Amino acid sequence: MGLDALAVVGLGAIGGSVAWQARAAGVARVVGFSPDPEEAAAAARAGAITEIADSPAAAVRGARLAILATPPPVALQLIGRLAPHLEADTILTDVASVKVPVIQQAIAAGLETRFAGAHPLAGTHGSGFAFARPDMLSGCVVYVCATGRAGDRAAGIVREFWDDTMNASSVLIDAAAHDRQLAWTSHLPQAMAYALANTLGGLGLETRAFGPGARDTMRLAASNPDLWLEIFLQNREAVLGALDGAGASLARLRALVANGNESELRAYLEQAAEFRSSLDR
Amino acid sequence: MGLDALAVVGLGAIGGSVAWQARAAGVARVVGFSPDPEEAAAAARAGAITEIADSPAAAVRGARLAILATPPPVALQLIGRLAPHLEADTILTDVASVKVPVIQQAIAAGLETRFAGAHPLAGTHGSGFAFARPDMLSGCVVYVCATGRAGDRAAGIVREFWDDTMNASSVLIDAAAHDRQLAWTSHLPQAMAYALANTLGGLGLETRAFGPGARDTMRLAASNPDLWLEIFLQNREAVLGALDGAGASLARLRALVANGNESELRAYLEQAAEFRSSLDR
Numbered sequence: 021m022g023l024d025a026l027a028v029v030g031l032g033a034i035g036g037s038v039a040w041q042a043r044a045a046g047v048a049r050v051v052g053f054s055p056d057p058e059e060a061a062a063a064a065r066a067g068a069i070t071e072i073a074d075s076p077a078a079a080v081r082g083a084r085l086a087i088l089a090t091p092p093p094v095a096l097q098l099i100g101r102l103a104p105h106l107e108a109d110t111i112l113t114d115v116a117s118v119k120v121p122v123i124q125q126a127i128a129a130g131l132e133t134r135f136a137g138a139h140p141l142a143g144t145h146g147s148g149f150a151f152a153r154p155d156m157l158s159g160c161v162v163y164v165c166a167t168g169r170a171g172d173r174a175a176g177i178v179r180e181f182w183d184d185t186m187n188a189s190s191v192l193i194d195a196a197a198h199d200r201q202l203a204w205t206s207h208l209p210q211a212m213a214y215a216l217a218n219t220l221g222g223l224g225l226e227t228r229a230f231g232p233g234a235r236d237t238m239r240l241a242a243s244n245p246d247l248w249l250e251i252f253l254q255n256r257e258a259v260l261g262a263l264d265g266a267g268a269s270l271a272r273l274r275a276l277v278a279n280g281n282e283s284e285l286r287a288y289l290e291q292a293a294e295f296r297s298s299l300d301r
Numbered sequence: 302m303g304l305d306a307l308a309v310v311g312l313g314a315i316g317g318s319v320a321w322q323a324r325a326a327g328v329a330r331v332v333g334f335s336p337d338p339e340e341a342a343a344a345a346r347a348g349a350i351t352e353i354a355d356s357p358a359a360a361v362r363g364a365r366l367a368i369l370a371t372p373p374p375v376a377l378q379l380i381g382r383l384a385p386h387l388e389a390d391t392i393l394t395d396v397a398s399v400k401v402p403v404i405q406q407a408i409a410a411g412l413e414t415r416f417a418g419a420h421p422l423a424g425t426h427g428s429g430f431a432f433a434r435p436d437m438l439s440g441c442v443v444y445v446c447a448t449g450r451a452g453d454r455a456a457g458i459v460r461e462f463w464d465d466t467m468n469a470s471s472v473l474i475d476a477a478a479h480d481r482q483l484a485w486t487s488h489l490p491q492a493m494a495y496a497l498a499n500t501l502g503g504l505g506l507e508t509r510a511f512g513p514g515a516r517d518t519m520r521l522a523a524s525n526p527d528l529w530l531e532i533f534l535q536n537r538e539a540v541l542g543a544l545d546g547a548g549a550s551l552a553r554l555r556a557l558v559a560n561g562n563e564s565e566l567r568a569y570l571e572q573a574a575e576f577r578s579s580l581d582r
Contacts, residue, residue, distance in 0.1 A: 141510075205504075245570035265500045270547070289526035295522070
């Protein structure tokens with residue numbers, strides 16, 4: 021069973037990539053909405069969508085699956101606004117990095133059986149359709165969160181979309197467990213990049229003073245600040261725990277450098293090297 | 302005036318790339334030494350060197366320019382060991398990340414007029430000739446440190462090599478100023494990557510839980526631990542200052558998330574995004 025009609029609300033880097041890849045996978049009808057008419061036009065020109073809708077409600081009409089790929093606060097609003105108009109056989113999903121608020125909103129909107137949250141572990145620090153790619157999501161891990169037991173069928177349909185149409189690897193996970201884990205694996209690297217960028221940005225050095233290592237370590241800091249403001253605040257408690265963990269690790273490294281204990285410092289560096297290298301094996 | 306005979310001692314990622322690019326730029330004779338015969342053979346097979354030497358002393362014989370591209374402690378030893386045998390018209394240089402100890406050693410070895418330190422702002426987290434590339438150094442910034450005023454001519458020759466033969470951009474800088482600056486721009490990003498890797502490595506999560514953002518932010522942690530042990534300890538005081546700067550920035554971010562002050566948090570994130578984005582403009 022293939023998907024024949026997809027709606028994508030938000031045609032930025034993620035939404036644009038989802039739409040584009042769905043078209044490439046043969047989905048006949050991909051309707052897109054963007055609050056920016058130029059972005060929608062760019063998506064249509066690229067062949068990422070087959071139709072431009074003039075509102076989110078118009079986009080989801082007739083869709084088997086409707087994906088909200090907007091900033092998190094907009095997605096929360098749209099779940100409530102679209103719920104009364106959703107056709108009986110339309111499944112709604114999203115792509116936000118924090119899942120508990122989304123799942124709570126879907127339940128509050130009466131969409132237990134018609135909604136599942138999703139979070140593809142992919143993306144870019146860039147924003148907008150200009151950063152969309154027709155293969156960005158291929159092969160990535162996608163966390164899928166059901167709205168409790170009543171949402172099993174919807175979660176299955178959303179997983180099928182990611183696994184079959186997007187060629188990704190879906191993983192079913194409880195929303196609270198997802199948010200706790202992502203505070204460490206995603207929100208913390210983002211925070212470290214911000215802290216480093218604000219440390220180095222204050223030095224007043226020329227651009228050429230920063231080599232590829234510094235640039236890569238700070239890459240995430242170029243992301244959309246509004247998006248990350250929401251993520252940090254929505255997942256505040258877990259993010260604070262992760263920040264404390266990293267702060268303790270940095271303090272430990274500082275102590276090892278300060279006291280010049282070569283064997284312990286070497287062990288610290290080797291442990292980090294072993295872990296990071298293991299991710300490439 | 303072109304360079305006709307180059308010696309490269311150490312054929313790892315940096316030394317191998319320097320040799321390879323020199324050959325590509327038409328240097329007739331590039332003699333290489335590696336303590337690992339297989340690495341030297343690989344460099345010869347790739348066409349990165351024209352001759353394999355069986356010792357550092359043999360490598361530098363007859364060279365107009367001899368480059369030490371070994372781990373920092375080995376480079377310090379070699380400056381002392383090679384000095385008595387250096388032919389009158391051979392200039393010696395290196396590629397280490399910390400320059401004060403190297404310059405001090407060159408002066409102690411009586412090489413004021415024959416040595417200049419260099420530090421190309423390029424490289425990889427990988428080690429060994431397998432990570433060398435014939436274009437790795439093209440376009441990069443290379444800091445060059447003279448051994449005081451007596452070393453101006455040697456520094457000029459080393460700059461000419463990087464600018465003309467390597468197609469890089471040399472910048473003359475005082476060794477102490479270099480080490481203070483690099484503590485922030487290079488050694489600190491490295492430290493942040495280590496701290497993050499040791500924080501995340503302890504979670505016991507599967508490899509697939511880490512997306513491209515986390516991987517990039519930790520990329521530097523895969524570097525050679527022995528190399529970085531030396532760098533942190535050689536540049537200890539400056540590195541501690543940089544670690545304190547980053548620790549304060551991370552603590553500030555934590556406080557902004559904890560108290561939920563949206564406008565100050567947004568300003569912090571926007572400042573970081575503006576700085577990191579400015580590096581790509």
